Amino acid sequence: SFQSFGMLMSRATRCRTTPFWTIAGVVLxxxxxxxxxxxxxxxxxxxxxxxxxxAMTADALCLGSHYEYDAVKIKKAYGGQTIDxxxxxxxHMGGMTHGVGWGARTYHPGKKAGGNTDYGDGNLYLLEYLxxxxxxxxxxPFVIDQFVNDHxxxxxxxxxxxxxxxCAAWIDTMTKTVLGNLEKGAPLAQAGxxxxxxxxxxxxxxxxxxxxxxxxxxxxxxxxxxxRNAQPIDASEFWARTxxxxxxxxxxxxxIQSAAASSSSQFIKSKVQQAIEKVKEATEGPLxxxxxxxxxxxxxxARLWEVGKTEPIKVGKASxxxxxxxxxxxxxxxxxxxxxxxxxNAMVGGDNASRAVPIGMVLGAYQGMKGIPDxxxxxxxxxxxxxxxxxxxxxxxxxxxxx
Numbered sequence: 376s377f378q379s380f381g382m383l384m385s386r387a388t389r390c391r392t393t394p395f396w397t398i399a400g401v402v403l404x405x406x407x408x409x410x411x412x413x414x415x416x417x418x419x420x421x422x423x424x425x426x427x428x429x430a431m432t433a434d435a436l437c438l439g440s441h442y443e444y445d446a447v448k449i450k451k452a453y454g455g456q457t458i459d460x461x462x463x464x465x466x467h468m469g470g471m472t473h474g475v476g477w478g479a480r481t482y483h484p485g486k487k488a489g490g491n492t493d494y495g496d497g498n499l500y501l502l503e504y505l506x507x508x509x510x511x512x513x514x515x516p517f518v519i520d521q522f523v524n525d526h527x528x529x530x531x532x533x534x535x536x537x538x539x540x541x542c543a544a545w546i547d548t549m550t551k552t553v554l555g556n557l558e559k560g561a562p563l564a565q566a567g568x569x570x571x572x573x574x575x576x577x578x579x580x581x582x583x584x585x586x587x588x589x590x591x592x593x594x595x596x597x598x599x600x601x602x603r604n605a606q607p608i609d610a611s612e613f614w615a616r617t618x619x620x621x622x623x624x625x626x627x628x629x630x631i632q633s634a635a636a637s638s639s640s641q642f643i644k645s646k647v648q649q650a651i652e653k654v655k656e657a658t659e660g661p662l663x664x665x666x667x668x669x670x671x672x673x674x675x676x677a678r679l680w681e682v683g684k685t686e687p688i689k690v691g692k693a694s695x696x697x698x699x700x701x702x703x704x705x706x707x708x709x710x711x712x713x714x715x716x717x718x719x720n721a722m723v724g725g726d727n728a729s730r731a732v733p734i735g736m737v738l739g740a741y742q743g744m745k746g747i748p749d750x751x752x753x754x755x756x757x758x759x760x761x762x763x764x765x766x767x768x769x770x771x772x773x774x775x776x777x778x
Contacts, residue, residue, distance in 0.1 A: 414622065420771045421743040422622050423581040427502065427761060429739020430578040432751040433717040433731040434495035435461050441492050442482050443472035443724040444692055446670040450722060457718050461488045461754055472724075485543025489756040492728040493544040494574070499757055500530055500541075501597060502579035506764040509583045517580070517589065519596040520563055528557065547572070549601040567603045572694035573610050573703075574598050575732045581618060581740065582768040590615045606696040609640040613647075613700075614733045618740045627711060627741060631704060646697065649676055650704035657709060669709075670723050673702045692725025703730040703737075713738035713746045 414422075439462030440449050452467040464483045465471045471479045483492060491499065504526035509515055531554055533539040534546060549568045556566035580593040594615035599608045616634035625633065635647040656662050657672045665671055670692075677691040677698040691698035703720075710716035716734050720727050739747060752758055765771040 419585065419622065422740045423771050424765055425739035425741075425743040425746065426581045426618060426736045427498070427578045427739070427765060428744065428747050428752055428755075428758075429713055429735035429737075429742075430498055430575075430732045431491060431495050431735070431757065431761060432747055432755055433713065433720070433735030434491050434498075434728050435489060435755055436717050436721045436751070437728040437731045438462060438464055438483060438486060438488070438490055438492055439466045440468075440721055440724045441472060441728050442474035442726065443468065445473065446667050446723050448473075449724050450667075453722075458721050459718060461490075461751070463488045463490075482545045483543065487756070489754045491544070491757065493541070493547060493550075494576075494728040494732050496530075496541060496544055497574070497576040498578045498732065499761070500527055501576050502582075502761065502764050505579050505583050506767050509769060510767050517584075517593045517596065519600055522597070523557075523563055523600060528554070549574075553601050563600055567599065567601045569604050570602045571604045571606045571696055572602060572726075573607050573696040573699040573729050573733075574602055575611055575614055575729075575736065577611065577615065578732065578736045579764075579768075580615075581622070582765055582771040585622075585770060587616065587619045590619055604696075605640065606642055606700075609638060609643050610696045610700045613638055613643050614736065618737055621737065621740045627708060627737070630737075631708070642697075643700075646701045647704060650701035651708065653701065653705055654708045657705070669706070669719050672705060673698065673723055673725070676701050676705075692723065692727075694726040694729050699726060699729045703733045706730065706734050707737050711738075711741075713742055714748055 436458060439458065441464070443449055443465075448468070463470075464481050464486055466488070471481050473479045474482065483490070486492075501522065504522050507526065508521065530541040531539050531546070531550070534542060534551070534554060549570045549572070552568040553563075553566045557563065575594075576597040577590075577594045580590055584590050584593065591612050594611040595608050598611040602608070613634050616637055617630050620630035620633055621627070631647060632651075635644050638644060653672050653676055657668050662668055662671060673691040675691065677695070691702060693699075706716040706720045710719060713735060716738055717731060720730050720734055744752075755761070
């Protein structure tokens with residue numbers, strides 16, 4: 376940091392048109408407001424670890440009810456209690472969940488309690504790649520082709536026969552599209568589909584990068600290689616900026632609102648405002664008195680979607696970004712606590728894992744590791760593996776002084 380400061384000051388002294396102290400003030404302001412100067416090494420590490428473990432544990436909490444769209448059925452299956460531990464897929468529901476439009480099935484056949492859905496696995500794969508590629512130098516730029524070719528594709532080797540590491544979980548249509556197109560020789564930039572589903576894979580990036588624009592680059596690139604649609608790509612940028620602002624010291628509301636203000640997408644701005652208004656309605660209005668208030672809140676935030684399969688569903692609980700983005704923001708702002716937000720999200724069902732990753736990532740960064748129940752961390756199947764990976768990365772490894 377001090378070396379970079381000196382380089383900038385040196386450039387400032389060579390400027391002939393602007394007073395030196397004006398430039399110096401700008402330079403100093405940049406470093407004073409930067410998380411590099413604001414946070415100690417241990418503080419950033421704790422928040423970055425919280426972002427990763429928050430995403431992974433919130434996702435794992437959804438494994439039991441993932442793709443079950445009936446919130447009443449979920450509550451009944453769990454004895455009227457809120458889920459507070461990891462469950463195997465469809466546990467207490469006959470081993471299957473009812474994915475509206477897809478039918479009842481076991482969506483994650485190779486998973487057990489403590490495991491992750493495909494959303495959590497995607498974050499694990501990026502974390503593993505980062506640990507391989509960036510163990511020392513945090514300033515190396517992220518290259519999506521290297522991630523996909525050097526690590527991501529290997530997790531799906533044998534996918535067509537159902538014999539691959541990633542095959543333990545659901546393999547979505549866009550992932551199959553990318554894999555199929557790459558096998559045909561298509562360039563990565565053209566291999567994905569146009570799905571509008573929210574996909575957040577980049578929680579591990581906060582253990583490597585403390586530059587906002589580099590984090591945004593990772594967020595966008597790790598989304599668009601499968602989902603070439605402006606809505607999920609812009610949503611990933613929004614989430615990256617939100618977490619970065621939290622790591623700078625912003626509270627939840629300020630971070631979310633400023634990240635939305637930074638977006639060039641009117642879609643993002645409108646969905647953030649929709650979520651904020653829905654939280655107020657669900658905490659102060661008549662909706663707050665409903666038993667299934669969260670379920671009603673989410674289904675009321677999006678149109679009825681004719682999926683063209685077996686039955687129509689409300690997009691608020693399905694994977695499209697128009698529902699999952701405001702849904703995740705709703706849980707974050709209503710509960711402001713990782714444990715209770717993750718529990719409430721799991722109980723609503725639908726594509727709760729798509730919401731869980733940003734919910735856990737944001738609140739994990741906000742509260743740090745102390746906000747995540749220790750029993751969740753200890754019982755997470757990949758917990759020890761994740762800890763070892765984080766220990767090797769530039770911003771979460773132990774022993775350094777300041778960022």
